[in-house]
Amino acid sequence: MGAAVTAVGDPPRPAPDTRPAPGTRPALGQFLRARTTPAKLRLLMVGLVVLCLIWGGLAAWVVSQRASGANNVVGTSEPLSLDGQQIYRALSDADATAASAFLSGGLEPLAARHRYQADIAQAAAHLESATAAAGHSPAARDLAKLSAGLPVYTGEVETARANNRLGLPLGAAYLREASALMRGTLLPAARDVSAQADAQLTAASGQATGLPLALLLLVAAGLLGYVLYRVQRWLFQRTHRRLNPGLVVASVAAVVSLLWLAIAFFVARGELLEARDHGSTPVAALARADIAALQARADESLTLIDAGGDDAFEADFKTVEHRLGPGPATLLTDAVTAARGSPGAGSASAAATAATAWYAAHRTVRALDDNGKHTQAVRLVTTSGPGHSGTVFTRLDGSLTTAIAADQVVFRTHAVAGRDVFTGLEVGVIVLALIMAAGCFRGLSTRLAEYR
């Protein structure tokens, strides 16, 4: 911008100062001094046009990098990351729901059946869209494993139901088998998909907000501006004309493109960082907490179903409880910290409170079961009522789901806004670079014509 302002605003000089500070610009100065004026003008014209075109290409390339990063965030990585989380969540919920439905004995509650079916439908739908989005990324193999394993899992759950309806203890064995498949194969694959999608999202977001390329572009713009300024100043001194319209147009175009780029980069970066800090980061932390909570919930039910009597599931519950928190360096506390300042913050704190209440309710269940009151223990887990483990868990799960949904909206809004900032920018800088090149050509060729 300095170039244009200086060119326009320079006070008119009555006589040319033929030796303007020679030591400061030896290369260009000596080069120009060595030739006749038309030769110099011709050389300058070609040089400036080439410089403008190079600048246009560079700017367009950097913009396309950023725009594709932002596009990737909104169009691929974020949906894949969301799919990964949803698959993981739906499968964990299916595992917990199937276990607790089984636990209620006799006819399973209709609500539980519907919830299980909705989970499976959701997992299948997200599996399909994730597979489409993943292409040949590393997540593809895990997604294939999930696609192959899901029908086997549902088959075993249905076999469990069929045997259970006949009153055969074989049903419980099939449910344990199904749960082992879920926990041993499907959930780890879903976790990998989720982790890979999150890594991809972080990379895309980095590409859209990274500083090095933007700084490179700004330095290039500064250089171009300086060159334009020097050329106009030289022409002014040489020809005593106030303004060269072609070069003025080129300078204005350079200023416009520089302003546009700077504002777009600044705004998009702000939006995308906001999307990350108050969107995807808390969503990922909340989703991790929710998935851990669902695993513990399934443990609670499976302990009560487990006819083998080993306490592996209760041991797993304790491990997950330890990991979930709340407490220093636990999933829930991390999620509350990550959600601070986002719309999900309130629900995240509510979830932390509910978790503590749930552990207390779970201990009541264990105390009952350990003292031979299996039926009462099952009732606390499967039915709703004040202080029932099932009810308190629903509160925990519900709070986390609400928080995730709220922050998901933040992410979506800001990421889309960040992406939309780049709309037209790439074409814009190319057109402006062409205008700059045309301006330089026109401006210098007019001067050149005066020598003929």
Add this chain to the structure above:
Amino acid sequence: MKPPAWLRLPVLLLMTAAVSAWAVPGSAAVTARSALHSARPAAAAATSCDPTASLRPAGPPQVTPGSFMAKIRARGYLIAGVSQSTYHFGFLNPLDGNTEGFDIDMVHAIAKAIFGNPNKVQFKAISDDQRIPDVRSGAVDIVAHTMTINCERLQQVDFSTVYFEAGQRVLVLKNSPAKSLADLGGKRVCATAGSTSIANIKAAASHPIPVAVTNFTDCLVLLQQGDVAAISTDDSILDGLKAQDPWTKIVGPVFTSEPYGLAISQQHSDFVRFVNAVLQQLRTNGRWAASYAHWVGTPVPAPPPAHYKA
């Protein structure tokens, strides 16, 4: 406090007279059984003992003050370690959520003798390899879990008299050509970890590949999915598996003798005698036969006679 030598015979005679009022006579049968069990291979041979001889009850079941039974009564319920997945012996009925079966009937009878109420029981579902540790630690008062009495186990826990007689056989799918373990060399054969059955599979001359799981229903899952070629365990348990899958059959001869006993801590010999007294009542009052008919089927054989230590 041993009686002097000259008193032993009369005391023994007196006790026999007292017992004979409610005991099944038939010392010949007892001898026959001991002969069969002493012929058991493997572990039993290593530690020679008379496995089925248990402690003689001191009369009809009675909760004497200061006894372990009095402690159980004070607690308010009996704690029994059972299976919840062994169809017809100890299983959680999915239709009503109750633990049921032949083993469970034995436990209810003991609870009735202590409390006058057969339902004062807390059932604790335990796996096969948890049975001995749980009895020894006192986590359960008694284990009723298709548990074979043998000399190796007798070194760690006490057993009641024999309340059921089983023997190991082989269960395969109906289309299987296998007739016994001899035909299953190199094939995968399933049983539970910590059972005598898995030890017998390992020891089989044909070298089948033993596959150990937690519950016998897990074995049936594996069989149905084609992951194992056969299940080999007590015929009593195999009957329960066959009842859950009509496409299976039990083949081959009974190749072991598995006398079932209720396992009790070695510290509670008063309770062993009490339980033996209860079992003796069941043998004579028709309840044993009724349970057998209900869970195992007809024809109902004579109950295994009580065999006591000399």
